[in-house]
Amino acid sequence: MQWRYHNSKSSEHLHRIRAQSGFSDLPMLEKIVLDFEMHYRLQAEFDMVVRGGMAALLHAGDPIQRISEDIDVLTAVPKPKIVSIIGRLKEDFGEVEIGIEGEPTRLPGHLIHCNIKCPSSVVKGTCSVKVDILCGVDQCMLSQAQTLKSARLGGMTLDHGISVLSRGALIADKMCTLTSAKTMGLRGPRNFPKQIFDIAMMLRGTDLDGVKTFLAAYPDFVSFMLRMHGIASTTRDLIDSTHDRCVSLFDFREGVLLSPEYQKFYTRFQARYVKNRRVHTEVHHVEEILLAILCARHLREHAVDGDLDGHSRGLHGAIRRYVRARDAGGSPTPDPGTLARIGEAHRNLASPGALLTPAQWMLLLEAFAPLLA
Incomplete structure (x- = not known):
């Protein structure tokens, strides 16, 4: 040949x-x-x-x-x-x-x-x-x-x-892999690090049209994949399961950020597949998980109100603010009040001593805005 x-x-x-x-x-x-x-x-x-x-x-x-x-x-x-x-x-x-x-x-x-x-x-x-x-x-x-x-x-x-x-369609396709394992989602979190890494990499480089494509394509992709799998479920159920699975990857209660089980999977992924391990660390992966949760929030709200333009601008604006906060750096700080309020719904995030960077706090507030309203 x-x-x-x-x-x-x-x-x-x-x-x-x-x-x-x-x-x-x-x-x-x-x-x-x-x-x-x-x-x-x-x-x-x-x-x-x-x-x-x-x-x-x-x-x-x-x-x-x-x-x-x-x-x-x-x-x-x-x-x-x-x-x-x-x-x-x-x-x-x-x-x-x-x-x-x-x-x-x-x-x-x-x-x-x-x-x-x-x-x-x-x-x-x-x-x-x-x-x-x-x-x-x-x-x-x-x-x-x-x-x-x-x-x-x-x-x-x-x-x-x-x-x-396309970039936006690829984000939609990869978000489908984070849904419930009982539907089309990955069976376990072993391959979550690479999916979440790719979603964040695509989001950081996408423009407003790419974000709009993502939000518009997701329900079509979900509908087709459900038919292909022969599963009776709803788009809202899958979005909620994505949110819950991503939140379960955290555990702020013991002074760490990633759950011990997921930490092992992330460490293996980082060692084998990531080019610069000093540049991409657990700190950055926490941000990437929060970006996926932020996407799930806008998917859920778009499914309810159908405001594609509004949610596209909202998600794109949040991504740009996050990128600026990440580039600006800053030391990790606590915010026990915010985590206490989020912890009412997600116990694994209830930790008054958890230290997050300014970029992480910014994403946390955006991703969990409905709980904090």
């Missing part, structure tokens, strides 16, 4: 990417390159839209802020046809092995876990990645895509044209 981005015989391109990106983990960088090599090959076979962490990295561009080792895509093509295409490609890919895992436990009629392996140029053995393909996707999601014609990532120019969910 003629390589476009990857080279299984030489690691020179990976060393160049490492020098330009600042990430030292060559095997992980090789996974990223193989991801886009396979995207280039598969895109020639069927139309697809990139979602997930890789879409977030493409929007953020250089410098890379975190690593994503797999790629998730959406397609309108039915699952049986995709299975047939992958079966045919097995004979065309030469040294690259491509295969399908067993039936997934969720969405077995729509989801394909595609495993790809090729000889590695940096370790003995193979480099392997996974492409998750969600088939039979409704136009309400696919219409939210945009094409990046010359995306740059880690010093690479990805010039084959990549269709990705």
Whole structure:
């Protein structure tokens, strides 16, 4: 097979990417390159839209802020046809092995876990990645895509044209992963850090139109995903569950901010996937969780009053104020009165001794404004 981005015989391109990106983990960088090599090959076979962490990295561009080792895509093509295409490609890919895992436990009629392996140029053995393909996707999601014609990532120019969910639609899609595990949400908090990191990264860089797209797309995405999962629930129920799951990640009562269980998941995520661990710490992740709770607040209020313009301006304005507060810095301080009032509804936040930075207090007041009114 003629390589476009990857080279299984030489690691020179990976060393160049490492020098330009600042990430030292060559095997992980090789996974990223193989991801886009396979995207280039598969895109020639069927139309697809990139979602997930890789879409977030493409929007953020250089410098890379975190690593994503797999790629998730959406397609309108039915699952049986995709299975047939992958079966045919097995004979065309030469040294690259491509295969399908067993039936997934969720969405077995729509989801394909595609495993790809090729000889590695940096370790003995193979480099392997996974492409998750969600088939039979409704136009309400696919219409939210945009094409990046010359995306740059880690010093690479990805010039084959990549269709990705727009920034606002990607935020909506990722917010869906934080809903109840009984519906479409992640089964446990192990992968919450990467979802919340990406949501915050997208929010900090979005404009007013992006925020409006997020608020408008979310109910459409939820409605379609509920139908696909065959679940009877309401948008309001899912928004409330997102709020509750995010709040449960905190525990201010023992002089810390993240719950002990979630702290372990965040530490693992930070160690494996985050580029600059000194710049992105628990302090920043607390802000990111509060941003997700703030999004849930505006989603809930928008579902009630339908004021898209008003909530778009309100959420966008709060994000801009937060960014300014974060850039200004400041020492952590207590505010026992505020936490006592919030603690009436959320006991794990009731701590008179909790110290928060000015940026964290600003987000807390915005996110829990209905409780403090």
